[in-house]
Amino acid sequence: MDLATIGGQLLGTIPLGDIVLYLTPFNLFMFGGTLAFTTLIAISRTETQVEAEFGTLKDKEVKVNLEEFKIRRFLAIVCGLATAGAMITGDLFNFTLFVTLIGIVNIGIVSAVRQVDVLNAAFQYGLIAMMASLPLFGGAAVLLASTGTLSLLEIVKLPYVTSMMTFGSLLLLMGIIGETGVAPFYATKAEMFRTPGSPFILIIHLSSLLVIVRAIEVLLIINKPF
Amino acid sequence: MIVPVQVPELVVSLYPVAIWVGIITGLIGLLGISFQKNDLSVLILTDIVGVAMLIFVAGVATDLAEALILPGLVVELAEIMAISEILLSREIRKNNISGEDLVPTALPLNMEILKTAPTFIAVVLIAYGVFLSGFTGGVIAGGGILFYILSKSARGLPVELFEGLAGASGIAWVFWIVGFLLFFVGPPFWLLGLMLAAFGILIKVASKVGLIGILTREEFKKE
Numbered sequence: 001m002d003l004a005t006i007g008g009q010l011l012g013t014i015p016l017g018d019i020v021l022y023l024t025p026f027n028l029f030m031f032g033g034t035l036a037f038t039t040l041i042a043i044s045r046t047e048t049q050v051e052a053e054f055g056t057l058k059d060k061e062v063k064v065n066l067e068e069f070k071i072r073r074f075l076a077i078v079c080g081l082a083t084a085g086a087m088i089t090g091d092l093f094n095f096t097l098f099v100t101l102i103g104i105v106n107i108g109i110v111s112a113v114r115q116v117d118v119l120n121a122a123f124q125y126g127l128i129a130m131m132a133s134l135p136l137f138g139g140a141a142v143l144l145a146s147t148g149t150l151s152l153l154e155i156v157k158l159p160y161v162t163s164m165m166t167f168g169s170l171l172l173l174m175g176i177i178g179e180t181g182v183a184p185f186y187a188t189k190a191e192m193f194r195t196p197g198s199p200f201i202l203i204i205h206l207s208s209l210l211v212i213v214r215a216i217e218v219l220l221i222i223n224k225p226f
Numbered sequence: 227m228i229v230p231v232q233v234p235e236l237v238v239s240l241y242p243v244a245i246w247v248g249i250i251t252g253l254i255g256l257l258g259i260s261f262q263k264n265d266l267s268v269l270i271l272t273d274i275v276g277v278a279m280l281i282f283v284a285g286v287a288t289d290l291a292e293a294l295i296l297p298g299l300v301v302e303l304a305e306i307m308a309i310s311e312i313l314l315s316r317e318i319r320k321n322n323i324s325g326e327d328l329v330p331t332a333l334p335l336n337m338e339i340l341k342t343a344p345t346f347i348a349v350v351l352i353a354y355g356v357f358l359s360g361f362t363g364g365v366i367a368g369g370g371i372l373f374y375i376l377s378k379s380a381r382g383l384p385v386e387l388f389e390g391l392a393g394a395s396g397i398a399w400v401f402w403i404v405g406f407l408l409f410f411v412g413p414p415f416w417l418l419g420l421m422l423a424a425f426g427i428l429i430k431v432a433s434k435v436g437l438i439g440i441l442t443r444e445e446f447k448k449e
Contacts, residue, residue, distance in 0.1 A: 093294065100301045107308045111315070119316035123265070126309035130272045130302070131259075134252050137298045138282035144294070145241065145286045148228040 003156055006217050013090070013153070020153050022090040026217065030087040030210055037206060038080030042073065044199045072109055076200035079105040083207040087214055092150040095218065096140045096172075099211060103129040103179040106204045110192045121191030128185045132178025139171030143222065156221050169222045176215045180208035237287075244285030252278035269309060276302040340377075348374035355432060359424040364431025371432060395433040402426030 004010050007024025014021040049062040079102055086098035107129065110122045144150050146164035181189040189208075195201055229238050255274030262268050279302075283294045348370040355367025405422030408415050 093290070096294070097297055100297070104301065104304050104308060107305070107312070111308060111312050114319060116316055116319050119312055119319065123309060123312050123316060126305060126312060127259075127268060127272055130305045130309065131256070131275045133298065133301055133305070134275050134279040134282070137279045137294055138248065141283040141286050141291060141294055142245070144288070144290055146228070150290060 003153075003221070006220055018151070019089075019091050019094065020151060021088055022153060023088070027088050030214065031084050034080060034084040034087055034206070034210060038077055038084065038203070041076050041080060041199050041203060072200045075105050075108045076203045079109070079203045079207055083203075083210055086211055090152050092140055092143060092152060092155075092172075092218070095214075096136055096175075099136065099176055099179050100133060102207045102211065103132070106181070106192075106207070109200060109204060110195055113195045115195070118192060118195050121188045124188040125181055125185070125192065128178050128181065128188065132175050134175070135171040136175025136179055139168045139173075139175055142168030142171060152218065152221055156224075161222075161224055166223055169219050173215060173219060176211060180211050182208050182212055241285055244281060248278050248281040248285065251281060265313060269306070269313060272309075273302070273306060276306075344374050344377035352432075356428065359428050361427055361431055364428045367428065367432035395430055398426045398429035398433065400426075402430060 002010070003022060003024060007026040009024065011023040011025070011028070013023070051060045051062060053060050082098045082101040082105065086095055086102070089095050089098065107122060107126045110118055113119065113122075140150065143155075143165060146162055146168060147155050147158060149155060177183065178185060189204070192201070192204065252275055255271055255278060258271040258274065259268050262271060276298075279298055280295060283291050283298055285291075286294075351370025351373065352367045355363040355365075355370060357363070358366060401422050403426075405419045405424075405426055408419030408422065412419075
């Protein structure tokens with residue numbers, strides 16, 4: 001198996017010292033898509049939520065003030081760039097770092113809200129993200145110990161798959177699931193979406209979707225099932 | 227074989243032990259979290275899981291593993307700070323209290339040990355840091371300065387020392403860079419270069435950590 005099995009065809013590599021990026025149509029499409037979405041977020045304005053008031057016919061507008069808006073936009077852009085980096089990197093170490101960066105920034109985006117419910121959800125999500133750093137970094141370390149390298153280009157050349165490599169990649173998957181807050185931990189994240197300031201909240205969702213797609217590619221490269 | 231032949235068999239056989247210790251530490255932390263109902267205790271117990279992560283990574287014991295340990299530590303710190311900030315602002319909003327109530331106030335205690343112990347511990351830490359030199363020594367010496375400033379400012383006492391710390395930090399940074407340049411420009415002077423770099427980074431890191439204390443003190447003054 002080589003990189004072209006999943007990614008279509010290998011268009012080339014970008015060697016930056018011992019960190020080598022590789023370009024496939026699969027990678028490039030997700031990279032470009034993330035960058036385009038990040039640009040859209042950077043130039044857009046925040047929404048205003050309208051809440052119906054109980055007992056009267058009046059509506060209440062939930063607005064985001066300018067200072068909070070600026071911080072949130074900045075964090076959303078950082079989150080978008082981290083996602084784009086995780087899409088294109090050819091290095092397990094960088095991939096791990098980008099995923100943890102996404103986790104921290106996601107907490108940061110919702111940390112400034114005033115609703116107690118949302119803060120509660122962000123707290124639970126943050127706890128899960130912190131616990132998930134154990135399997136995430138642990139998985140990367142076990143893979144490093146069992147293959148001797150963290151570069152995906154080197155791992156794909158290895159002719160064998162040991163059980164320790166499978167164990168490490170499963171740990172890595174657990175870490176990514178916890179850090180991005182998908183399926184089993186989704187309940188805490190769904191609450192976070194109710195925050196006012198919509199376009200920036202959406203990056204939380206988009207980053208986790210794209211990172212999971214990329215993580216599946218990484219796992220297939222490590223375990224070589226076909 | 228991935229492990230080079232120079233590494234003794236005993237060291238290699240310790241790796242599975244390290245993995246098991248990491249798993250057991252992580253399980254202890256998670257068990258504690260599942261029993262605990264108090265949010266603050268849960269946050270502190272989460273740090274045990276982070277320590278288990280460090281055991282996992284440190285078990286590999288190569289320079290690449292060190293490259294994973296440093297970001298791991300930073301990520302742990304950043305996340306625990308972010309989450310404690312969330313916890314703080316949630317409690318403030320929930321109970322509708324002002325933020326100042328949560329800041330610790332000066333204790334009206336008048337005991338001899340409160341005056342002497344911080345100075346003694348700070349001197350021991352700084353002396354040990356200078357003896358170690360390099361990055362580790364800088365962190366320990368800086369911890370000593372930080373401890374001194376924090377223990378004084380927590381009791382509301384003025385701290386006049388260390389005013390020129392920012393300048394010293396900049397000059398030490400220059401020493402560090404000159405030390406590195408010497409390695410390439412004048413290889414015969416490698417010992418001088420090494421010493422310049424080691425003590426430059428010592429003063430640099432120590433003063434940086436000390437600066438945190440000064441900043442905290444100024445925050446106290448503002449309020």
